[in-house]
Amino acid sequence: MDLLVNIMLGIIIAATPLVFAAIGELIVEKSGVLNLGVEGMMIVGALAGFAATIELGSFWAGIAAAALAGALMALLFAVLTQSLLANQVATGLALTMFGLGLAALLGQRYSGKSAPEVSKLHIPGLSELPIVGPILFGHDAMVYLAVALVAVTAWFLKNTRQGLVIRAIGENHDAAHAIGHPVILYRYVALMFGGACAGLGGAYLSLVQTPFWVENMTAGRGWIALALVVFSAWRPWWAFMGAYLFGGITIIQLHGQGMGLDIEPQLLAMLPYIATIIVLVLISSDRTKARLNAPANLGQTFFKSS
Amino acid sequence: MILSNMWKGLTGALMALAMFFAANAVMAASHAKKLKVAFVYVGPVGDHGWTYQHHQAMKAVKAKFGDKVETTHVENVSEGPDAERVIQQLAQKGNDLIFTTSFGFMNPTLKVAKRFPKVKFEHATGFKRAANVSTYNTRFYEGRYVAGVAAGKLTKTNTIGYIASFPIPEVVMGINASYLGAKSVNPDVKIKVIWVSTWFDPGKEAAAAKALVDQGADILFQHTDSPAAMKLAEQKGILALGQASDMKAFGPNAQYTSLVNDWSGYSISRVQAVMDGTWKSTNTWGGLKDGMLTMPKWSAKVPADVAKLADEVKAKIIAGTFHPFTGPLKKQDGSVALKDGEVIDDGALSGMNYYVEGVDGSLPK
Numbered sequence: 317m318d319l320l321v322n323i324m325l326g327i328i329i330a331a332t333p334l335v336f337a338a339i340g341e342l343i344v345e346k347s348g349v350l351n352l353g354v355e356g357m358m359i360v361g362a363l364a365g366f367a368a369t370i371e372l373g374s375f376w377a378g379i380a381a382a383a384l385a386g387a388l389m390a391l392l393f394a395v396l397t398q399s400l401l402a403n404q405v406a407t408g409l410a411l412t413m414f415g416l417g418l419a420a421l422l423g424q425r426y427s428g429k430s431a432p433e434v435s436k437l438h439i440p441g442l443s444e445l446p447i448v449g450p451i452l453f454g455h456d457a458m459v460y461l462a463v464a465l466v467a468v469t470a471w472f473l474k475n476t477r478q479g480l481v482i483r484a485i486g487e488n489h490d491a492a493h494a495i496g497h498p499v500i501l502y503r504y505v506a507l508m509f510g511g512a513c514a515g516l517g518g519a520y521l522s523l524v525q526t527p528f529w530v531e532n533m534t535a536g537r538g539w540i541a542l543a544l545v546v547f548s549a550w551r552p553w554w555a556f557m558g559a560y561l562f563g564g565i566t567i568i569q570l571h572g573q574g575m576g577l578d579i580e581p582q583l584l585a586m587l588p589y590i591a592t593i594i595v596l597v598l599i600s601s602d603r604t605k606a607r608l609n610a611p612a613n614l615g616q617t618f619f620k621s622s
Numbered sequence: 623m624i625l626s627n628m629w630k631g632l633t634g635a636l637m638a639l640a641m642f643f644a645a646n647a648v649m650a651a652s653h654a655k656k657l658k659v660a661f662v663y664v665g666p667v668g669d670h671g672w673t674y675q676h677h678q679a680m681k682a683v684k685a686k687f688g689d690k691v692e693t694t695h696v697e698n699v700s701e702g703p704d705a706e707r708v709i710q711q712l713a714q715k716g717n718d719l720i721f722t723t724s725f726g727f728m729n730p731t732l733k734v735a736k737r738f739p740k741v742k743f744e745h746a747t748g749f750k751r752a753a754n755v756s757t758y759n760t761r762f763y764e765g766r767y768v769a770g771v772a773a774g775k776l777t778k779t780n781t782i783g784y785i786a787s788f789p790i791p792e793v794v795m796g797i798n799a800s801y802l803g804a805k806s807v808n809p810d811v812k813i814k815v816i817w818v819s820t821w822f823d824p825g826k827e828a829a830a831a832k833a834l835v836d837q838g839a840d841i842l843f844q845h846t847d848s849p850a851a852m853k854l855a856e857q858k859g860i861l862a863l864g865q866a867s868d869m870k871a872f873g874p875n876a877q878y879t880s881l882v883n884d885w886s887g888y889s890i891s892r893v894q895a896v897m898d899g900t901w902k903s904t905n906t907w908g909g910l911k912d913g914m915l916t917m918p919k920w921s922a923k924v925p926a927d928v929a930k931l932a933d934e935v936k937a938k939i940i941a942g943t944f945h946p947f948t949g950p951l952k953k954q955d956g957s958v959a960l961k962d963g964e965v966i967d968d969g970a971l972s973g974m975n976y977y978v979e980g981v982d983g984s985l986p987k
Contacts, residue, residue, distance in 0.1 A: 330825065427668045428872075526824040530668060531668040532669075533824045570816050571837070581818070585819050
């Protein structure tokens with residue numbers, strides 16, 4: 317039973333950074349923008365969070381700095397693609413490379429240092445329950461923040477006027493513009509929210525998952541988050557489940573190996589990507605596209621013509 | 623008056639021009655004498671492990687030869703088609719000697735070497751050579767055996783956790799050597815191996831380390847490049863073996879010793895050989911004896927008698943009187959790997975593709 321609890325804890329730790337990054341990118345893509353720079357925003361967030369925690373001695377200062385740094389990276393992307401009308405795919409790829417390089421450069425003086433341990437939630441009574449206690453009530457605050465963020469995002473997109481406008485802009489920016497919605501403004505806000513989320517995901521890596529700073533520590537998680545958004549067909553709770561599924565497969569296969577189960581680790585490492593490819597294939601056939609609700613104007617440049 | 627001024631101006635301009643050309647010629651001459659040396663890394667130089675140590679070697683080359691060399695390095699080169707492009711580019715840019723420092727760079731290095739017969743290549747940890755490609759490696763397994771002896775005595779749960787990257791001979795022989803070392807002093811010891819299918823992914827390495835600890839391991843070994851496992855060992859209050867570099871910063875209490883790769887001496891000697899015109903394609907496999915592998919002092923967590931025991935084994939390996947792979951030795955499937963008293967030869971060792979008897983789990987293909 318202890319082992320089961322430990323596996324669950326491992327899954328939660330592995331999934332949380334993906335939840336942050338994926339939910340941020342989901343909003344961005346819902347507004348019709350494709351930002352491939354998630355990896356770059358994550359790594360900058362990882363460094364900013366770590367550096368601020370060390371310098372200011374406060375975990376929450378680190379978290380705030382990470383969100384801010386991610387949002388600033390996204391702002392750069394927004395200026396280039398929304399105001400200067402640069403190609404989104406190329407700019408996103410450049411943002412990733414820029415972020416990795418920038419973080420490596422600025423992070424030199426932080427390598428080899430360690431962040432203080434993050435305190436875990438403890439609710440007397442509840443946290444001591446067997447099995448349920450440690451799984452539900454024994455985490456750092458970021459885990460709950462990630463879940464809350466998904467809930468708020470899902471509610472926001474579905475039930476608020478602004479959420480509706482974001483979706484409308486993603487479907488047809490010209491029509492949305494024609495009835496008077498500020499397309500560019502909405503996209504700026506969505507992008508910066510996405511950047512802040514990616515920054516939080518990065519900070520979770522450098523402050524909780526492996527509490528140190530080392531170059532390239534995101535190791536491709538930004539790309540996985542991008543894949544999860546497609547995998548979820550742009551639905552927040554599906555993205556959340558996708559992140560947990562991905563984390564789950566990773567952790568369970570590691571434990572399985574330790575217990576001597578005979579599974580090929582390479583095969584399991586492929587699974588999430590295969591799932592993404594299948595979803596992509598489904599989407600590319602037009603008939604199912606509407607059902608899978610991909611934003612119709614995803615990745616297209618909006619040019620204010622009138 | 624005007625004429626003479628003009629004349630003065632003209633001579634001045636001419637002189638300046640002449641000096642410019644002279645200076646250029648001098649610079650060109652000194653440029654030609656410089657040996658251009660390049661390093662290709664699989665990870666970032668800040669990984670505090672494998673690539674960090676190779677970068678130290680590059681720095682040592684720079685410090686030793688100063689103005690006589692011009693060094694370049696490329697980080698984060700993935701093992702695959704990208705590697706070939708990077709190596710090709712470095713060769714085109716006129717580098718005389720190129721160090722490619724990861725196993726997966728083997729075929730790209732050989733391909734590029736064929737196209738640039740005058741450029742010399744040094745490939746770390748590979749087994750294929752050519753007239754202009756040398757290979758060099760460290761006998762990591764020697765250090766792992768010694769660390770295993772200590773671990774066999776130090777473990778209280780009789781379980782050593784091992785985070786492995788890819789099932790290549792170098793990694794497989796490390797697992798076997800660690801296990802044999804531990805078993806030589808503790809017949810009940812078990813080794814749990816988790817393959818993470820990456821050299822560098824701190825998150826995944828930490829998750830694997832956590833899985834191993836959850837399953838009862840109280841000493842962690844790793845054959846991946848980030849300090850994530852060391853950090854986790856520190857958090858959990860257990861011991862770990864540092865990999866490739868001194869990882870004390872990440873585990874001041876956890877690191878009981880470390881395997882430190884020292885490529886400096888080798889890299890310097892190869893640069894010198896190119897300068898002297900004596901460079902030949904060679905196969906170097908150095909170990910504890912040659913100083914290519916060093917182990918820092920045992921930490922305070924290692925009792926004196928355990929340290930002494932392990933040091934004796936280390937001394938025997940250095941003296942050449944003991945080899946970690948000495949028969950009788952059976953493979954996991956029960957077939958004979960080495961007969962009684964037989965010592966493994968380097969060929970069989972560098973192609974090792976089996977677990978020895980006693981290691982659990984199956985080796986991924």
